[in-house]
Amino acid sequence: MELVFLGTGSATPTFERNVAALACKREREVLLFDCGEGTQHQIIRSPLKRSRIRKILITHLHGDHFYGLIGLLTSFQLNKREEPLQIFGPPGIAEYVRFMKRISETDFNYPLKIHELTIGKEPQTILETTEYWLEAVRVRHRIYTLAYSLVEKLRPGRLNAALAAELGIPEGPERRLLKEGRDITLKDGRIISSGDLVTPPLPGRKIVYITDSTYTTASVDLARKADILIHESTYDNDDRKNARRTQHSTVSDAVQVAREAGVRDLILTHVSSRYLNRGNVIQEQLEQELPGAVLAADLMRVVIPASGRPEIIYRARNSSRPSRKNEKDMCAMRKPEQ
Numbered sequence: 001m002e003l004v005f006l007g008t009g010s011a012t013p014t015f016e017r018n019v020a021a022l023a024c025k026r027e028r029e030v031l032l033f034d035c036g037e038g039t040q041h042q043i044i045r046s047p048l049k050r051s052r053i054r055k056i057l058i059t060h061l062h063g064d065h066f067y068g069l070i071g072l073l074t075s076f077q078l079n080k081r082e083e084p085l086q087i088f089g090p091p092g093i094a095e096y097v098r099f100m101k102r103i104s105e106t107d108f109n110y111p112l113k114i115h116e117l118t119i120g121k122e123p124q125t126i127l128e129t130t131e132y133w134l135e136a137v138r139v140r141h142r143i144y145t146l147a148y149s150l151v152e153k154l155r156p157g158r159l160n161a162a163l164a165a166e167l168g169i170p171e172g173p174e175r176r177l178l179k180e181g182r183d184i185t186l187k188d189g190r191i192i193s194s195g196d197l198v199t200p201p202l203p204g205r206k207i208v209y210i211t212d213s214t215y216t217t218a219s220v221d222l223a224r225k226a227d228i229l230i231h232e233s234t235y236d237n238d239d240r241k242n243a244r245r246t247q248h249s250t251v252s253d254a255v256q257v258a259r260e261a262g263v264r265d266l267i268l269t270h271v272s273s274r275y276l277n278r279g280n281v282i283q284e285q286l287e288q289e290l291p292g293a294v295l296a297a298d299l300m301r302v303v304i305p306a307s308g309r310p311e312i313i314y315r316a317r318n319s320s321r322p323s324r325k326n327e328k329d330m331c332a333m334r335k336p337e338q
Helices: 039-045 069-078 093-103 161-166 173-179 217-223 237-246 251-261 281-289
Strands: 002-007 021-025 030-033 053-057 085-089 112-116 124-128 132-139 145-152 206-210 228-232 265-269 301-303 311-314 328-332
Touching: 002 039, 021 039, 039 069, 053 069, 053 132, 069 085, 069 093, 085 093, 085 124, 093 112, 132 217, 145 217, 161 173, 206 217, 217 228, 217 251, 228 251, 237 251, 251 265, 251 281
Parallel strands: 030 053, 053 085, 085 112, 206 228, 228 265
Antiparallel strands: 002 021, 002 301, 021 030, 124 132, 132 145, 145 206, 301 311, 311 328
16 A cells, blocks of 8 residues: 655645645555645656546535546546546535536546435544555535544455465465465365365555534544554644634644554644745644654655565655656654653
8 A cells, every 4th residue: 555645735725735635545545635726736746647547535515625527537547547436525515526527528438426424523434445445534624624544354364375385275365365475275185174274364554534613523533543643734733823713723632633643753744825925834743742753745745565665765866757767765663652
């Protein structure tokens, strides 16, 4: 699994930070959380494939979180998309798509399903697949706003391929059955136990995306025991007054959610443009309150392995499309102190 931060700013885009968008790349699909203006440009600058997007989850109907949506949907049509697409969001998102289609006299030939969610302050499952489920909860902002989590189910353990070859187990259905936890009988009559060749099932990973919101216990409930919490920090701790007025979060608010939820790693995003020329005040406050937590940057990538620590990859400067050959500033995410 890999996270790609397509937009880490709030309200208006700047040279350093585009407005809100986060991609979660899995083996066969990409899930897009929010789709602010300019998200398509960021996708082009990233290693992502636009055609792999299968689900789009919109938190709320403030422009910096969804004004890029209709352009992306139209690009899918222009590129002759055939794969189904699902959109999740608050009431009004379907009306927005219909309105934009009507006034632009366009239509989408690919299957499109829009789910308008009316959810309270307790996390609720909005979709379940064979590999994971998605949850949402209402958080505290000036308008109806959702936060989302992706929770993987238990994953098959690892097969000892060397031992399987030694035992004469051919590649193919037999090994797949073993990975699924089922014993097999070989042609010579030998019974092979899955437990002898396959490690125990791996726990699923959990990521949580919360923006925009001030502190609320609903956020804590959604984020509980998450591997990675992506939480907004529109303001620094010295600007609590504006944070409360606009119902956004400070660094301390995000850290409080992370601590109370017992998350493994915290990444801050949705930074106000007022900090563009004010140094690293949010980063400095974050390091003081929760060493090891990270302030996201545009096009930053976080690789989340099946086991072990996540790895942060920053985009190399002056590179329009990063590759593993020119990426720099790699570092392992450290576990926040509890």
